[in-house]
Amino acid sequence: MDKALMAMSLEEEDEPFDMMDLPEYSSCERNVFSIIGRLLNPECQKMASLILDMPRKWQKYDRARGVALSVERFQFIFDTENDLDEILAKGFQTFNEWGLAIERWVDVPPADYLQFVPLWVQLRNIPVNHYTIEAITTFGDVVGQVIEVAFDPKKSQSRGFVRVLIKFDVSKPLRKSKVFNLPRGAGQATIEYFYEKVQKRCYSCHRLTHEQNVCPILVKMRQDQAINRRLGKAFEKPPQSPVLKKSDPLFGVLEEKQVGLHPILGRPCIHPEVLEGMRQYLLVVDGEERKIREERVKKSVLEAESSETSRKSILRLEPLPIIAKDPLKGKGLVFGYSSEDSSTQSERIRPNGPKLLSAAIHAADPNSKNSGDIIMQNERWFNGL
Incomplete structure (x- = not known):
């Protein structure tokens, strides 16, 4: 035992092991x-x-x-x-009413x-x-990078909304609305956002x-309040470090507000590349020559900032959205909103058909005179689905 302890050394470096590059x-x-995939809320989603x-759920029990x-x-x-492409085409998916982040293996x-x-x-x-x-x-870029717009200006719009497909950062909150200042003194407009297939979220x-x-x-807020009570003064957040430091070649050429995070979008105003x-x-x-190029950089950035399209494609390197002619492409349910288009109702109603829940209650009542007819009617309804 003594020899074994003497042979051991706490100062020995732990060298990484080289894995063999074999098929x-x-x-x-x-x-x-x-x-x-990734569970977005592991506390409420059991991996097993x-x-x-x-x-x-995917109806691929024997193929996945x-x-x-x-x-x-x-x-x-x-x-x-x-089968893989079919699953990815479903878009946003949930398990136990909480979201999943899914991507193809790379x-x-x-x-x-x-x-x-x-x-x-x-x-x-x-x-x-x-x-x-x-x-x-x-309007859509405020909540996430717009990938696709389901809108055809040459066709009639029978619904009071327009749908966009966004690339949403799961570390960000789901914005419910945003106020926009309209040009030419037209006042303000409040755009409301309703998210399809999203079932549960933090209500704070x-x-x-x-x-x-x-x-x-909420936890951080309570901790800050406790610190304020102990110190008897307001707790101040440390200032964010600037993107452009004095050693940066762009220091003095561009302003900090041009290169930092966009205060509303939450994404860099100019892509790091x-x-x-x-x-x-x-x-x-x-x-x-350096001064001439600095002026060119200033002018190029100002020109790119002149329109949102150039900001998106030139400065942020985001692809322009795909335009879908079908306004209901990939449409899913909206949960938790009092909207006619949201599927939060507990009863599914077929035109000229019975309410399933109420019909089932009446059918279960032995004193109901028409219980047999209702059962047969519901059976015909289900068979027609």
């Missing part, structure tokens, strides 16, 4: 037809239940197998690529892997003079990752 050590070939239940990768990450491997995942989910959003109260693709895209911060009783913002390109453009020269 039998890699599962990449098997992973080609697979998706990787998800692995068993999701194939049945799940793997629990960690407490919140999972993988589903499909027999065919058609060999080397990017830094923001499983950080975004696709959401169809209904935009309501759009001003009559702003029913254009560009304006609708701007409106995020998809926790329930209200464990909301980090664009900023790095500007820096390299300035670093390769000195003297008068």
Whole structure:
């Protein structure tokens, strides 16, 4: 025992082990037809239940197998690529009424892997003079990067909303509304947002990752209030560090508000790759040529900021949205809103048909005179589905 203890050293460096690069050590070939997912609220979503239940929910019980990768990450491997594509085409999905982030497997995942989910959003109260693709895209960009706009200005609109598909950051809250200042003194407009397929969220911060009783913002608020009571003064947040430091080639060329996070969108005003390109453009020269290039950079940024389309495509490197002619493409249910289009009713009603819930109650009553007729009528109704 003494010899073994003497042979051990606390100062010994823990060198990483080199994994062999051999085919039998890699599962990449098997992973080609697979998706990787993340539980957005692991406290309310049991991994074991998800692995068993999701194939049945997808109606692919014998063609998909799940793997629990960690407490919140999972993988589903499909027999065919058609099954995989069908699942991804469903868009935003939930388990136990809380959301899931799902993406196709990639060999080397990017830094923001499983950080975004696709959401169809209904935009309501759009001003009559702003029913254009560009304006609708701007309204939708407030809640997430707009990928697709389901709107055809040449067709009649029978519903009081326009739908957009957004790339939503799950760390952000679901904004319920936003006030826009309209140009030419036309006043203000409040755009309301209704999210399809989203069932549960925190009712304090409106995020998809926790329930209200464990909301980090409420916890932080209580902690700050406790600090204020102990110190007898207001607790001040530390200021955010600037993006442009004095050593940055763009310092003095662009303003901080041009390169930082957009105060409303929550995304960088200028993509980091664009900023790095500007820096390299300035670093390769000195003297008068440097000053000339600095003026070019200023002018180019101002021109790109002149329209939201150029801001989106040139500065933020976001692709322009796809225009869908079908206004109901991929339409899902809206939960928790008092809207005629939301499916929060407890009874499904078929035109000229019975209310299923009330009919079932009457049918269960042995004293009902027409209980037999109602049962037969409901059976015919279900068979017709």
